Every structure is written in C-alpha cells, then in structure tokens.
Amino acid sequence: MTAVPAKGRGATALTAAPADGTGGAEPGPAGAADPWRAAAAVLLGNWTGASTVPSRTLYPHQWSWDSAFVAVGLRHLSPRRAQRELEMLLGAQWGDGRIPHIVFNPAVPHAAYFPGPDFWRSAGSPAARTGGYGGAGGDRGTAAGARAGAPAHTQTSGIVQPPVHALAALLVHRADPAASARRGFLARVHPRLLAWHRYLAEDRDLGGAGLAAIVHPWESGMDNSPCWDGPLARIEPAPAASFRRADLDHGDPADRPTDLDYGRYVRLAADYRDAGYADAGVAHGFAVEDPCVNALLIASEEAMAEIAAELGADPGVHRERAARLTEALVARLWDAGAGIFRSRDLRTDRAIEEYGVAGLTPLLASGLPPAVVRGLRDTLAGEHFRLGELPLVASYDLKGRAFDRTRYWRGPAWFNTAWLLERGLRGHGAAGTADALRRAVLDGAAASGFAEYVDPLTGAARGARGFSWTAALALDLAAADGGAWPGPGAGPGAGAVA
Secondary structure, three states: OEEEEEOOOOOOOOOOOOOOOOOOOOOOOOOOHHHHHEEEEHHHHHHHHOOEEEEEOOOOOOHHHHHHHHHHHHHHOOOHHHHHHHHEEEEOOOOOOOOOOEOOOOOOOOOHHHOHHHHHOOOOOOOOOOOOOOOOOOOOOOOOOOOOOOOOOOEOOOOOOOOHHHHHHHHHHHHHHHHHHHOHHHHHHHHHHHHHHHHHHOOOOOOOOOOOOOOOHHHHHOOOOOHHHHHHHHOOOHHHHHHHHHHHOOOOOHOOHHHHHHHHHHHHHHHHHOOOOOOOOOOOOEEEEEEHHHHHHHHHHHOOOOOOOOOOOHHHHHHHHHHHHHHHHHHHEEEEOOOOEEEEEEOHHHOOOOEHHHOOOHOOOOOOOHHHHHHHHHHHHHHOOOOOEEEOOOEEOOOOOOOOOOOOOOOOEEEHHHHHHHHHHHHHOOHHHHHHHHHHHHHHHOOOOOEEEEEOOOOOOEOOOOHHHHHHHHHHHHHHHOOOOOOOOOOOOOEEOO
C-alpha cells in the first residue's frame, strides 16, 4: 500500500509489515517535522495485514485494548481498516463472551513472546503440557479453554483487558457513518459487544456488588502498578527456572516488571488456566474491583446506548446499566477523603490505599456526582499527580512509597491514560485543562518518537518506540484539534491509507 500524499507534498511509499510482525516502515523519528505523517507511518509499519501489533519487537501479536485504541486513531487514516482491526479481535471472542487479551499470530514463532500459545492452551497445542509454567515440550493437552468456549482454530490467551471496545466501535462508525452502514459494521459487532458486556456484568461480578472484577494484574492493563503489590504478596511465585522471559530480549530490565512480580503473574495465569478459565466457584488468588475497568465499562455502556439507537434497538437498557454501574462505582470505590477511586481487594474486602491513575479514569463516566468530579480534578492538580505543573499524568503517586519514574506502570506517564483523562475532563466541562493535556500528548508523543511511555518528570522516552496506541491516540487528538500539529503537511489527509 502507498500513502495518500498531503496537499502540496510528494507521495511517500509506506509498506505494510510482514505477517510475522517484523520489518515494515520505520517509526517516525523523535521530533519529526511532520508528526501526523510520522504517526501514520508507525501505524502502517505495525500493521500485519490483518491487525496492528503494539510494537514490532516487544509485543508481536494483537492485544485487546491496544487494538481498540489503535482503531480510534486509525479511523482518521482508514475507517475501513479501523473496522477490520476491531472485527479481527472480536472474531477471537470466546463462547462465554470474553474477549481475550491476546490473539496470537500463527506466523510468529512461539518463542518470540512469553506466555505464548503453548502456555495458555486456549485451543490446545501440539506442544501443550497438562500443567506447569513453561512453554515448550510435553504431550498434547486438552484445550484449557474448551469449557469456556475458546475458539477451536485461533490461539488466544485466557484473560481479558479493560472494555474500551464499544466506545472504539462507536468512534470508528462516526468516522464514516454512511460507509459503516453500507458494510453493516455496527450490526456485526453489536451482538459480540453485548456478549462481552454480559460476561463482565455477570461472570465477573465476583464481589456481588455489581462491579466487574479482574483475576490477574494483566487484566487491568496496568500490569505492575503498585496498587497490586499487596494482593500479589500473597502469591507464591512460579520458580524462576520454570519459564523464560522473552520481554527482556527487547526491553530494558529497568523499564520492565521485576522477576519476582513476573513469577507471580505466571503462577496466577497457570492456576486460572488449570481451572479451565472458570470464574465462578473458584478461589481466585487475586480478585480485585478496579476503577479503570469499571469506568471503561460505564463509558462503553454509554456508547452501546448510541450504537443501539443507530440500529433501531432500545438504548434505554444501556443507559440504565451505565447509571447502575456509576452508582455502584461511587458507593464501592470512591474515597471522598482522598479524592480518588480506590481498587478493592475482594480477598480482604478492603480498599487498596494507593494513588494510581486508574483511580482518576472514572472521569469518563458522564453521570458522576459533581462533588466527585471536583474531588478528582483537585487530586489531578494536587501533590500526588501535579497536572498543570507537569504536562502529563504519572501512572502512580509522585509521592508514593513505590514511585519509580522508569518502571512500566509504577510511575511513568502513559499516553492512553492521558487520552482517557482528556476525554473525561472535556466531558465534565474542564475544557482548559483538557486542552492543555491534549497539547502535552501531542508534544510528548512526537518528541519521544511515539514512545510506549515517558518519564513523568522529564518526558524522556521509555519502553518501546514507535508504539501503536501512542501514535493512534495522538492522531485522534490532533484531528480533534483541527489537525493543528506543528510541521508542514501535518493534519488529516496526510498518510491516509486504503
């Protein structure tokens, strides 16, 4: 494929990445003169022909909430490709309604990522074991996901990620409503999104209070947040010699979760797998009500109301669900004294008293009481996050006991959470703060070479470069700003793809 040139510029040929996730167009350089085109090059370079990888090295498969964020930005380059991104992911949905957090690319060697398909054994594997932690050798095992309805011919993980998909589908539809209607996009994804929300509302209501629970830190999308330190301390880690971390082949160990944490992640995932990925009737070692997961479920129920209206269905049921979820979220997780939503550890039925960015994301919920909105805005500007003094929002308390400005979700600022907060602030009338945050995302994304995340104090790039959701969400915010990204030829139309 070739890019469509911006007006007054020559065409720039951009080739899609091979199916194995390697090669393709190089990410735009840090500080590129034409950031719109550089961001488009990231997305095209990370396109496999069927979906988008988060990065060509560190994450060589399709990730669930990554693809939703990618679709939000990709719609400005190709609404049809954005639709395909979501449909590819939803095509791997399990029979019980869950959307797996990874859909594995069969062209990628199994050893390129751990835990890979041999570990999860959603649909069985020639190399599957009947237990254990590693990803090689052994006899063929029964498909661990069979009882939960894992797809028979697509290898996936067995856990989930935050439910931003309905919101993404609505935004993708809005990019070209006429073409979306002709293709029947919303009509096709609607039943799958209904099943996904039903799974979260029913199968994952482990606390019985109407909120969805997560059973693994990876399901929060904020894998090694210090919010999980307490619940994880109960977990006996898998022996370090029983698995090999492929992430350290491509990532700086100082940026990545520790070996101790990784051993606990592996233990939890193996236990869930060996229980057949059952949610009910299982003593989960880790079970937490997370504010971000539930905030995104609320935002997606609000989006589902609009999708239903587009399809001639009743939007009222989704608005009622969003209202009930909002009420439960405030009653269950809001800490008025601290001005933040706390995660709740269901093993102890106690709030986890940490300041994490997840606790700010309920700003997405349109029905929050005004006092709660004021409390969240005060916390954002206060000593724990210092928004205004600092351009972006740290993933964890700047004054916290475990703050680490380089290590993944233990302090660095992420662009996806900034996008969520910008949307939430704008929805609650804080246009000035939202405008400043939008500008910070655009400046930081381009200056960092579309880094996975950045140092919250200096803006220095950390993690992978040419990261898909950073490029995609920056495109979305640039488009909302009239495409006014600095540089010649920047803006909608530059780098468009078929």
